[in-house]
Amino acid sequence: xxxxxxxxxxxxxxxxxxxxxxxxxMSRNFFKGLAATDDGDKCHGVLVYELLEVDSEEDTKSRIxxxxxxxxxIKAGLQDEYRKAVSESDVxxxxxxxxxxxxxxxxxxIGFSNATGESKELSITVADLAKLPVKRNAKLPDYIQGLxxxxxxxYRNFVKxxxxxxxxxxxxxxxxxPLNWFEREASSCSISDDKIDGVMLIRKTPSGELxxxxxxxxxxDFAKSLGFxxxxxxxxxxxxxxxxxxxxxxxxNKKVLxxxxxxxxxxxxxxxxxxxxxx
Numbered sequence: 675x676x677x678x679x680x681x682x683x684x685x686x687x688x689x690x691x692x693x694x695x696x697x698x699x700m701s702r703n704f705f706k707g708l709a710a711t712d713d714g715d716k717c718h719g720v721l722v723y724e725l726l727e728v729d730s731e732e733d734t735k736s737r738i739x740x741x742x743x744x745x746x747x748i749k750a751g752l753q754d755e756y757r758k759a760v761s762e763s764d765v766x767x768x769x770x771x772x773x774x775x776x777x778x779x780x781x782x783x784i785g786f787s788n789a790t791g792e793s794k795e796l797s798i799t800v801a802d803l804a805k806l807p808v809k810r811n812a813k814l815p816d817y818i819q820g821l822x823x824x825x826x827x828x829y830r831n832f833v834k835x836x837x838x839x840x841x842x843x844x845x846x847x848x849x850x851x852p853l854n855w856f857e858r859e860a861s862s863c864s865i866s867d868d869k870i871d872g873v874m875l876i877r878k879t880p881s882g883e884l885x886x887x888x889x890x891x892x893x894x895d896f897a898k899s900l901g902f903x904x905x906x907x908x909x910x911x912x913x914x915x916x917x918x919x920x921x922x923x924x925x926x927n928k929k930v931l932x933x934x935x936x937x938x939x940x941x942x943x944x945x946x947x948x949x950x951x952x953x
Contacts, residue, residue: 677755680707694880703847719743721752733766769950778947786949793943801917808908818902821858829853832870843888844924862903872899884921
């Protein structure tokens with residue numbers, strides 16, 4: 675079995691196992707992948723991981739996003755290659771989350787801890803947004819806009835400012851993502867003195883999912899801006915996407931978890947098995 679690196683150049687060759695969203699993500703800075711192929715170039719397994727805290731003073735971590743293999747032998751081979759790769763990236767800890775018991779059992783065999791809990795990912799639909807405490811067709815201040823007319827310079831200046839404050843939302847590579855990577859019409863921002871001082875950034879994936887990835891504001895009226903941006907984006911989604919459109923929120927920290935509990939009462943993440951391993 676041959677172990678090869680998955681890159682943005684060859685990711686499409688593995689779409690059957692990766693899915694179109696991960697194929698797209700392989701062009702991002704901190705997404706890495708490995709594939710197990712036979713001598714006829716047929717793929718028998720893949721492993722995709724995302725490096726975290728690379729640009730910070732924290733220990734580098736790796737989130738295993740996908741592991742598939744035709745056999746445990748192939749998955750073990752991919753894990754061996756993975757350990758070599760993350761060692762070169764100075765990764766201190768790896769972690770995973772899965773709803774598949776067989777996969778969790780495999781991870782436990784190769785040194786991961788094993789615990790059950792609620793997924794950090796919360797999945798709802800556009801139809802669920804109608805239950806939020808948001809006014810339909812509300813008249814919003816002129817300084818609350820979509821990102822359609824925002825310039826690249828305005829966006830980059832805001833990104834620099836929010837990163838200095840230690841906030842990159844649910845995207846590790848915020849510093850590297852272009853403005854057009856986000857869904858500009860569905861996303862919202864607050865403008866003051868021709869500068870962005872708040873955003874609600876939405877990504878529409880190739881498969882059609884909506885991912886809220888950064889929701890923040892600063893300045894004296896930041897709380898009002900947050901409320902107005904949420905109102906705008908929710909109303910836009912209700913007016914422009916089918917009710918069954920999936921929205922996935924990655925609750926990457928306690929603040930996001932508390933906000934979803936407050937706004938989306940009654941919704942919870944899938945029951946999953948999680949594990950970590952020191953590298």
